Amino acid sequence: MPGHDIHIIGGGLAGSEAAWQLAQAGHKVRLSEMRGSGEMTPAHQSDRLAELVCSNSFRSDDADSNAVGLLHQEMRALGSLILTQGDIHKVPAGSALAVDRDGFADGVTAALEQHPNVTIVRERVDTLPAEGRTIVATGPLTAPLLAESIGRATGKDSLAFFDAIAPIVHRESIDMETAWFQSRWNKGSGKDYINCPMSKEQYLEFHAGLMAGEKTEFREWENVPYFEGCMPIEVMAERGVDTLRYGPMKGVGLDDPRTGRWPYAVVQLRQDNASGTLWNMVGFQTKLKYAEQVRLFRTIPGLEKAEFARLGGLHRNTFLRSPELLDSTLRLKSAPHIRFAGQITGCEGYVESSAIGMLAGRFAAAEIAGQMLAPPPRETALGALLAHITGEAEVDTYQPMNVNFGLFPPIEGRTKKADRKRMYTDRARAALKDWLAA
Numbered sequence: 435m436p437g438h439d440i441h442i443i444g445g446g447l448a449g450s451e452a453a454w455q456l457a458q459a460g461h462k463v464r465l466s467e468m469r470g471s472g473e474m475t476p477a478h479q480s481d482r483l484a485e486l487v488c489s490n491s492f493r494s495d496d497a498d499s500n501a502v503g504l505l506h507q508e509m510r511a512l513g514s515l516i517l518t519q520g521d522i523h524k525v526p527a528g529s530a531l532a533v534d535r536d537g538f539a540d541g542v543t544a545a546l547e548q549h550p551n552v553t554i555v556r557e558r559v560d561t562l563p564a565e566g567r568t569i570v571a572t573g574p575l576t577a578p579l580l581a582e583s584i585g586r587a588t589g590k591d592s593l594a595f596f597d598a599i600a601p602i603v604h605r606e607s608i609d610m611e612t613a614w615f616q617s618r619w620n621k622g623s624g625k626d627y628i629n630c631p632m633s634k635e636q637y638l639e640f641h642a643g644l645m646a647g648e649k650t651e652f653r654e655w656e657n658v659p660y661f662e663g664c665m666p667i668e669v670m671a672e673r674g675v676d677t678l679r680y681g682p683m684k685g686v687g688l689d690d691p692r693t694g695r696w697p698y699a700v701v702q703l704r705q706d707n708a709s710g711t712l713w714n715m716v717g718f719q720t721k722l723k724y725a726e727q728v729r730l731f732r733t734i735p736g737l738e739k740a741e742f743a744r745l746g747g748l749h750r751n752t753f754l755r756s757p758e759l760l761d762s763t764l765r766l767k768s769a770p771h772i773r774f775a776g777q778i779t780g781c782e783g784y785v786e787s788s789a790i791g792m793l794a795g796r797f798a799a800a801e802i803a804g805q806m807l808a809p810p811p812r813e814t815a816l817g818a819l820l821a822h823i824t825g826e827a828e829v830d831t832y833q834p835m836n837v838n839f840g841l842f843p844p845i846e847g848r849t850k851k852a853d854r855k856r857m858y859t860d861r862a863r864a865a866l867k868d869w870l871a872a
């Protein structure tokens with residue numbers, strides 16, 4: 435690629451942040467963005483770089499007790515363009531960081547247009563480049579021809595076009611006096627699942643709650659098909675009162691230690707990350723509204739005090755099986771000249787997408803300079819998110835994920851719940867300081 439050190443495809447949040455990091459490190463960047471060339475995604479409305487497609491919030495800005503607030507702080511420390519422009523265009527939103535979306539996107543666009551090391555080209559890219567350093571940051575609505583090319587390069591079933599997310603619960607919030615560890619018929623280790631039992635009355639009430647609960651509508655352009663394997667739980671419930679009891683909620687082969695019998699129905703949770711801090715409600719992908727999910731799922735015995743690392747959903751969303759396909763610096767293992775960044779890696783959210791763009795840019799910048807940049811430590815928000823994407827998450831149930839404390843290595847020893855978040859964030863700040871010093 436004459437005249438450029440690296441080609442970035444996609445000028446959304448991740449691509450813009452990656453371009454900035456590389457340009458600031460002195461490397462020449464070609465940034466290809468299809469909007470502005472007569473192309474548009476179904477969600478964007480302008481040709482500005484880093485356009486926010488929905489809400490104008492970067493969520494909590496509290497760096498002491500919130501994982502996304504900590505991620506803001508770490509990104510500021512690393513000279514993030516997205517956070518700099520977010521801070522400049524901040525609007526009042528309590529403890530959250532919300533922005534004037536037009537001013538924000540104009541600010542990002544101007545910063546990159548004016549940077550001497552960045553060339554912005556308004557063009558659609560249809561194939562993965564066969565050579566030359568590249569970062570692909572084309573987001574959840576990657577244009578179809580490029581998605582096909584990525585699919586061909588990464589293999590069958592490696593690229594998903596919809597997320598079907600079942601809620602994920604923090605392990606420490608599950609009441610193990612009521613729930614118990616056991617796999618059906620004691621298969622595998624015999625203890626692979628957490629089981630939450632239901633009596634007949636509890637099941638019937640829960641079924642009625644699913645039927646009555648308020649649901650989110652699909653967007654007109656989403657046109658989401660219901661695959662049998664990821665059908666929303668409430669759609670299954672509509673098929674008959676016993677459908678769930680003979681499907682994902684069947685109690686057979688599970689011995690409730692409190693009664694010595696199989697429960698009438700059961701909600702099973704499966705481990706979702708290697709450290710066992712996060713557990714996935716099996717078969718519970720749903721279009722119920724978030725508040726409704728929290729209310730209804732806390733009626734499940736054992737989950738009365740459940741804290742959710744993420745709630746369920748079903749959307750159009752293009753993302754890779756990253757834990758299997760990407761190495762620890764976001765390179766495609768089968769074609770290491772290509773890195774992926776942003777939501778297409780399976781992170782979720784504006785801030786997370788930008789953070790992964792930032793890391794992809796920094797890894798590439800170090801590589802061009804003939805150096806090797808170690809990934810940030812797992813104890814930091816950047817490191818926890820990166821580790822989740824690049825290997826820590828369970829591949830078979832991999833679904834897009836926001837940053838949360840469940841991704842961090844657990845704090846050892848007995849601690850007061852009220853102190854724990856502060857312990858995570860203090861530990862992260864110390865670890866980031868050491869990493870930056872190194």
Ligand SMILES: Cc1cc2nc3c(=O)[nH]c(=O)nc-3n(C[C@H](O)[C@H](O)[C@H](O)COP(=O)(O)OP(=O)(O)OC[C@H]3O[C@@H](n4cnc5c(N)ncnc54)[C@H](O)[C@@H]3O)c2cc1C
Pocket residue numbers: 443444445446447448449466467468469474475477478484485486487488489490491557558559560571572573574575576577580750775776777778782783784785787788
């Ligand atoms: C409808 C919708 C609503 C969302 N709402 C929120 C929300 O409210 N809050 C939140 O935190 N997150 C939200 N997200 C999730 C996510 O944070 C955003 O999608 C975010 O913009 C992802 O950043 P990104 O840089 O990975 O992708 P994007 O910001 O989408 O950037 C990708 C860019 O690549 C370009 N592109 C695509 N294909 C090509 C190609 N072949 N050639 C050249 N350019 C190409 C696109 O035009 C786009 O500019 C939403 C996602 C969707 C789909």
